[in-house]
Amino acid sequence: MKEGSASTARERLQAAAVMLFEKQGFDATTAAQIAVEAGVTERTFFRHFSNKREVLFDGEERVRRGLLSAINQAPADISVVATLFHAFDEFRPELEGRQDYAAPRQRIIDNTPTLQERELAKIASLTSDIAFALEQRGASPLEARLASQIGMAAFADATAEWLRDGSVKLSERFYRAEQVISQMTTAPSN
Amino acid sequence: MKEGSASTARERLQAAAVMLFEKQGFDATTAAQIAVEAGVTERTFFRHFSNKREVLFDGEERVRRGLLSAINQAPADISVVATLFHAFDEFRPELEGRQDYAAPRQRIIDNTPTLQERELAKIASLTSDIAFALEQRGASPLEARLASQIGMAAFADATAEWLRDGSVKLSERFYRAEQVISQMTTAPSN
DNA sequence: CTACTTTGTGTCAGCCACTGACATAAGGTA
DNA sequence: TACCTTATGTCAGTGGCTGACACAAAGTAG
Numbered sequence: 272m273k274e275g276s277a278s279t280a281r282e283r284l285q286a287a288a289v290m291l292f293e294k295q296g297f298d299a300t301t302a303a304q305i306a307v308e309a310g311v312t313e314r315t316f317f318r319h320f321s322n323k324r325e326v327l328f329d330g331e332e333r334v335r336r337g338l339l340s341a342i343n344q345a346p347a348d349i350s351v352v353a354t355l356f357h358a359f360d361e362f363r364p365e366l367e368g369r370q371d372y373a374a375p376r377q378r379i380i381d382n383t384p385t386l387q388e389r390e391l392a393k394i395a396s397l398t399s400d401i402a403f404a405l406e407q408r409g410a411s412p413l414e415a416r417l418a419s420q421i422g423m424a425a426f427a428d429a430t431a432e433w434l435r436d437g438s439v440k441l442s443e444r445f446y447r448a449e450q451v452i453s454q455m456t457t458a459p460s461n
Numbered sequence: 462m463k464e465g466s467a468s469t470a471r472e473r474l475q476a477a478a479v480m481l482f483e484k485q486g487f488d489a490t491t492a493a494q495i496a497v498e499a500g501v502t503e504r505t506f507f508r509h510f511s512n513k514r515e516v517l518f519d520g521e522e523r524v525r526r527g528l529l530s531a532i533n534q535a536p537a538d539i540s541v542v543a544t545l546f547h548a549f550d551e552f553r554p555e556l557e558g559r560q561d562y563a564a565p566r567q568r569i570i571d572n573t574p575t576l577q578e579r580e581l582a583k584i585a586s587l588t589s590d591i592a593f594a595l596e597q598r599g600a601s602p603l604e605a606r607l608a609s610q611i612g613m614a615a616f617a618d619a620t621a622e623w624l625r626d627g628s629v630k631l632s633e634r635f636y637r638a639e640q641v642i643s644q645m646t647t648a649p650s651n
Numbered sequence: 652c653t654a655c656t657t658t659g660t661g662t663c664a665g666c667c668a669c670t671g672a673c674a675t676a677a678g679g680t681a
Numbered sequence: 682t683a684c685c686t687t688a689t690g691t692c693a694g695t696g697g698c699t700g701a702c703a704c705a706a707a708g709t710a711g
Contacts, residue, residue, distance in 0.1 A: 280688080301667065312690055317669060352645060384582075391581045392574075414641045420614035425607055451604045455542060470659080491696065502661055507698060 281319045283309035288326040289375055297323075297383040324389045327376055330369070331393055335400060337362045342404045351410050355401070355422035356449045359429075363441055366430060370437075377434040390427075398423040421452060471509045473499035478516040479565055487513075487573040514579045517566055520559070521583055525590060527552045532594045541600050545591070545612035546639045549619075553631055556620060560627075567624040580617075588613040611642060 278286075287308035291300040302323050303313040320326045341358035349357065366373070380386040398419045405415040429444035468476075477498035481490040492513050493503040510516045531548035539547065556563070570576045588609045595605040619634035 302669085303667085311688095313668090314670090314691080315689060318688080321669090323668070350645070387585075388578050388582045391585050392578045395577075395581050411641070413637060414645060416618060417611060417615055417638065417641055418645050421607060421611035424610035424614075428606060447603060448607065451601070451607055455540070455604055455608055492698085493696080501659095503698090504662080505660060508659080511698090513697070 280309060280311050280315060284311070284316055284319055285326055285329065289379065292327075292379045292383075293375060297379065297386060324386055327379065327386065328389060328393060331396075333365075334362075335397055337365055338397065339400060339404050342401065342408070347408070351405050351408075351414060351418040352422060352449070352452055354405065354408070355418065355426075356445060359422075359426050359445050360442065363445070367441060370434070374434050377431060381435070394423055394427050425449070425452065470499060470501050470505060474501070474506055474509055475516055475519065479569065482517075482569045482573075483565060487569065487576060514576055517569065517576065518579060518583060521587075523555075524552075525587055527555055528587065529590060529594050532591065532598070537598070541595050541598075541604060541608040542612060542639070542642055544595065544598070545608065545616075546635060549612075549616050549635050550632065553635070557631060560624070564624050567621060571625070584613055584617050615639070615642065 284305060288300070288305045291305055291308060302316050305326070306313045306316045309316075316326075338358055341361035342354060344361070345354045345357040380390055401423060402412075402415040402419040405419060406412055410418065425445075425448035429441065429448055433439065433441045433444055474495060478490070478495045481495055481498060492506050495516070496503045496506045499506075506516075528548055531551035532544060534551070535544045535547040570580055591613060592602075592605040592609040595609060596602055600608065615635075615638035619631065619638055623629065623631045623634055
C-alpha cells in the first residue's frame, strides 16, 4: 500500500528491501517490515523469496547464462584463462548496464557478513558451472576447476571493486587481472 | 547425562553433533537435541557455539596460524604460487594427523548446503589473510589476491578430495595441482 | 579461613525466520 | 456458467538464537 502498485509485488518487495537494508542494515530489518513497506504480508514475502537473503540475489541465473554462452562462443585455440577473460569481456556490457542497481546492492553486501556468504556461494556455483563448460571444451577436470576458480575470483574481485570505485573502468580491471595471472606462475615475488 | 563426563561440555557437544548430523542430517537435528545428548541445555550449546553450524568449525584458527607461519618461513626467492605450495606441504602433517576426525565432518558438509556455505566463508577468510601475508612478502595487492585465491582453491579442493578418497596421497594431490597451475596460462585448452 | 570474583551452567521469556494448512478473490478457460 | 489457476491473506506452530537473572563450583586475595 505504501509503494506504487504500477509494479508487481515481487518488484516492490525487492525495492523495499534494498531501501530498508540501506537505511537500517540487513539484520535490523525484519521480513515483516519489508512486506508492510511493499504492501503485502510476511507470508507473501516468503512465497517470492525462499529466505530473507534471496531478495537481493535474483539476477544470478542471468549472469550464469550470459557467462556460459560467452564461453561457448570464445575461439577454440586459446588458453583456458584467455577463454575466460574473453567471455568476461563479452559479458561486460550487461554489467555496465546494471551499475545503478548493482552499486547499492554491493554496499549492502559489503556491510553484511551473511550476505557475503551468500555471494561466495553464488560465485562458487557459477565457478562450478564454468569449470564444467571448460571441461566440455577440452580442458582436464583439474585444470578446469583451478582455472575457473582463479578466473571467477578475478571476475568477482574486479566487478566488486568497480562497483565500489568507478574511477577505473571495468575493462581496465579485467585487463589488469589477466596480466597478473599470466605472469603469476613464472616470475618470483620480489 | 548420556555422554561420559570425562570431557568438557564443549567436547561432548561437538561429538554429539557429529553423531546426530551423520545419523539424521544437519537440518533434522535441533540444537536442543544435541544439547540433551551432551547432557546440557540448549542455552549452553549457544554459549559455546555462536550458531548451530559453528559446532563443526572449530579448528579454523589452528589452520590459519599453521598456514601463515609456513608461508612466512618459505624461501624468499620463489614465485608466489611456489611459496603457497611450499607452505601447504609444510602444513600437510597436521592435516594427515586429523584425518579421522576430518573425514566424517567432510561427509556431513558434503550433504548440507548451509555448511558448504560456511566452508566457503572459512576458505575466503583464510584466503584474505594469506593474500595479506603474500603482500607483506613483496607481492602486489592484485597478484597477492589472485594467487591466494587459486592457491586456496587448490588447497581446499585437494584436501576435500583426499578426505573423500584416500587412495591418492595428499602430497600427490598438492603436487598435481601445482603442475596444472604452472601450465595453465601458457598451453591452449585442447 | 573467609570474602570476593570468575566461570560455567540452568531457567525462562521472548523475537524472528520460516513453514504448512486452509480460505478467498480475480482472471482466464472449457 | 462452472471450473481452474494464481496470487494473496490468515493463523498456528517449530526452531534458531538472545537477554536477563539466579546459582553453584573453583579459584584468589586478604
